[in-house]
Amino acid sequence: MSSLNQTFKRLDNFGHSLSAASYCKYPKTPEEIYEVFQLAKKTGLTVSTRGAGRSYNDAALNGGGIILDMTGMDKILAWDPSTGVVRCEPGVTIEKLWQTILPDGWWPPVVSGTMATTMGGALSTNIHGKNNFLMGPFGEHVLEFTALLPTGAKITCSPQKNRDLFYSLISGLGLLGVFTSVALQMKKVYSGLLNVRAWPTRTLEEQLKSLLEAAPKYDYIVGWLDTITVGHGQIHAANYLNESQDLQPRKTLQVKYQTLPPRLFGVLPKSIMHYFMKPFVNNLGTFGINSAKYILSQRRHSFRQSHTAFNFYLDYIPNWERSYGRNGLIQHQSFLPKEPALQIWTEMLATAKRNGLPPYLGVTKRHRPDKFLLSHSVDGFSLALDFKVTDRNRSRLSAMLTEFDQMVIKAGGRFYFAKNSETSSQTTLAFLGQETVEKFKKMKKRCDPNGLLESDLYRRIFE
Amino acid sequence: MFGAMINSRFDKNLEADVPESQNVIPRATPLKPSLKAIIVGASGGIGSAIVRRLAAEGYILALIDYSDGPLKSLCNEINKTHGENRAIPFKHNVTEYKKVPDLFRKVVADIGGLDLFIYVAGAIYFPALDEFNFDEDHKMVEVNLLGPMAWMSQVAPVFQSMQGGQIVGVSSVAGDRGRVSNPGYNSSKAGFTNYLEALRNRLTRHGVNVITIKPGMVKTQMLNLPGAPEPMLAVTPEQAADGILKAIKKRKQVVYISGLWRWVMLVLTNIPSVIFRRLNF
Incomplete structure (x- = not known):
């Protein structure tokens, strides 16, 4: 498995306060993501997704495991200026998104403090902006997303369809499945x-x-x-x-x-x-x-x-x-x-x-x-x-x-x-509540029965 | 004799052997960072002394050795001393080369990365001056040369790709010159020393430091073996470990332990063959 050894890279977080070395894979298609799941199963390694690496902690680190760097899947698949609906791959950044839509008079309804954030990262942590009191988190503007589960299942979720998966995968920290595309409703603006x-x-x-x-x-x-x-x-x-x-x-x-x-x-x-x-x-x-x-x-x-x-x-x-x-x-x-x-x-x-x-x-x-x-x-x-x-x-x-x-x-x-x-995991349990944690763990068993998706964050807050 | 090993991650016996709690290493956070190290030959005299030093420095350690008992008690001692899990044991015989890639991957995943690799396993037999024993020579070459090659073939590409890390090989002053007393041991250590030098030349340009440690005599059980020479300029394993830790911190390249051996070996390596072949050591 020498080729795997040659993909070992040291990655750090946004604040440069922590780094961890992992085997890095750069998928371009859902099929390549699935291949990485197969590899993980064979080698006994865990997999964590990473977008722009803009979290301040260990959310996109997986020391000694595999990192799925999603920044290669960065295509805007469809943009309709008449309705403001955009469909894109998870590696698209907020920067690429606003640059595509603003000339047509639209703006992302929720953005983070940096435009380097990717769609996948925004969905996984369910980011908020300075308008959270009005517009809610990023996830509330998702019309539909597709994701690949470690089981190989391809799922499509919206607030109406696969509702429980929709509300779990968004905010799910990349621990349930990997987003493969997302459709979002943009906000109409009349000025820059x-x-x-x-x-x-x-x-x-x-x-x-x-x-x-x-x-x-x-x-x-x-x-x-x-x-x-x-x-x-x-x-x-x-x-x-x-x-x-x-x-x-x-x-x-x-x-x-x-x-x-x-x-x-x-x-x-x-x-x-x-x-x-x-x-x-x-x-x-x-x-x-x-x-x-x-x-x-x-x-x-x-x-x-x-x-x-x-x-x-x-x-x-x-x-x-x-x-x-x-x-x-x-x-x-x-x-x-x-x-x-x-x-x-x-x-x-x-x-x-x-x-x-x-x-x-x-x-x-x-x-x-x-x-x-x-x-x-x-x-x-x-x-x-x-x-x-x-x-x-x-x-x-x-x-x-x-x-x-x-x-x-x-x-x-x-x-x-x-x-x-x-x-810590005790603090996490205390504020999320036993019921939510159990619900999440049950969902994790269902989406990822072999426990392939893990990050250093996961091990810190759920183990 | 010192460094063999037995198990890979897929070995159910090993998993069952190690208590669950011993296997879970807390992940580093920005406020509780940790370096990660693998020590092959961890429960030997020098090995266990290095392990204790590194644990005190805050390292997370994967301890690898061929015998189960001393390894586990060392692990328990470390984890108890520091009040948290800092060491995990892995039973492995270094002559089982084929198992190294899988084990290496498992170890790195379990400790959450790798910053330092130390190979301190070694085998020695003391033949009589007129004795030739291929079985013993074979064993020494396996443990002292092929074992490190099997491990470092995994470690080197990982460090090269990561553009960082340190590799420490505990070779011996015995590799500096072929002597009448132990042709097999001399050549196994000479090979190891040379391998480490080549590795250093390959990896320095990628930001990886390779350290060759050349101990003279260290007061371990090795000196109690039948036929062992009288101790000369001998240091304790703790002194040896201090020297190795210092070499790691200062990113040295070739270190004699004790330092006096550098000068002894300078003289020895410069004695002309016409004289050297008439000497009895």
Whole structure:
């Protein structure tokens, strides 16, 4: 099996905080995916799917096993500008998707903070955007998908057909089957621009109140939280433009108009920016940057911004995650119901400060629940915190995040499997509930009786 | 004698033999990262000393050896000391070359990857000065040369493809020169040393480091065997393990243990044949 040995590659996660080496396979067709299942069966190895590798944890890692890299299946199979229905392969990225549909006046109803995400990854983790409170997760805009199960069965699912599989495979973390195509309903837009309103918030309470009260008036809303001087923050809320508001829709809907500028201030190539950011990614540097940002955010103002600039915050500076250094970063995102959110997060941020382990970025969003099996959403808010990992802070950070997890669970909160890297199987059981976990395991037995589909994430949260 | 082995993943006996809990290695997370290592010949004198050192460094270990008992007790000791599963035992005779590819794949899957491969199994017999014993020579070549070739033929392409990793071969100063006392052992170790050098020349360009360890005398059970020489410049297995760990950390290439042997062997390898063939060691 020497040829298998020669496919062994080291892969890492989005935050560069963890890597694992696997035998990599690059299927182009469903038949080739099936061949990999056969190979796995013969060799006793497990298989995990991987798209763009944009999760912050081990969702797309399978140390010592096989990785099915789906980025080769990246064809848009059909696009109908009259209905806004697109059918594509799982390796298509959000970037390719919006570039295909925007000139015709459509935009993906739900996008992540980076446009590198693939359809397969978006479905498996059921991603959300800054409009989760309004549009729900990615999965709610799926009209139909086809998938290949490890048994060899080809299934077609929609909210009407194979309903239980539909609501399990979407959010199923790639552990039940491999998506082979998906049909999605896009959203009609009349401009390449959004009306954005920005205002400051002085306390966490004010920020959560803003999110709650302003959300119904906007299409998108997101909060930035200064996690060093806790409480300082800024809200960005945006609305789509209607037909009469954009005088040059033909121009703003062009891909070229949307493309993020490659240079900062017209001179500095953004590809090298992360080297300049590195000296600031520490307690003191972040204090400086955050304070400056807060001062600049004092002005309440409205402006117009392209869809890409508003949505793809994480792509604005390429390789920004490299600025966190050799050991990378991890993200802890907790979802809490409206009532306990303020108290729990205040306590969490105070604990982080007391331990000398402040997060360097805090992002808040408004959410609503959904019907998917492994759902991470609640009727409330989420707070995402980025922590720098160093050789010295690992064990203290680990203990602190365990404490955070306990606080969140006690308050009836949830976690997101594309982000948290330390959530244990006990924590998972506690927030998903015995019934959901049993249901998922039963579904796994049914779709994957030989247990071929496994990832490091699976072994962490379900074993 | 030291390194044989017996089982592959498909062997039901092995699976039944190992308690379930011993087989599950917790996966690394960003806050609990771990390096992964395979040690062939893990329960021997030098092997077990390296295993204890690596476990203390936080490595996840696959321990491979031909005899079950010492292997399991070593595993239990490691896992107990560190309060978590850091080692899994695999029973395997290194002369069963055909079983290596399947076992290797199983081991890598079970420990979740591979960063370090150590071959420390070895066989030695001490013939009398006028004795020639092909069976014993054959055994030494099998364990000291063919065994590592079988394993490293699996490890090398994996590391080459991964563009990283370290291979450590525990050869011997005995491979530096053919002596009257042990032609079979000398040639098996000379072959191993040469193989490691060739491997190094192939793999360095792919980011893989290959270390040749050349111990002189180490106070293991080897020195208690019939016909064994009197200890000279001997070190304890723990000292040897420290030397090997240091070589790994510093990504060295050829390391004598103890370091004094480098100079001893420099002299020995430069003694002209006309004199050397008249000497009695």
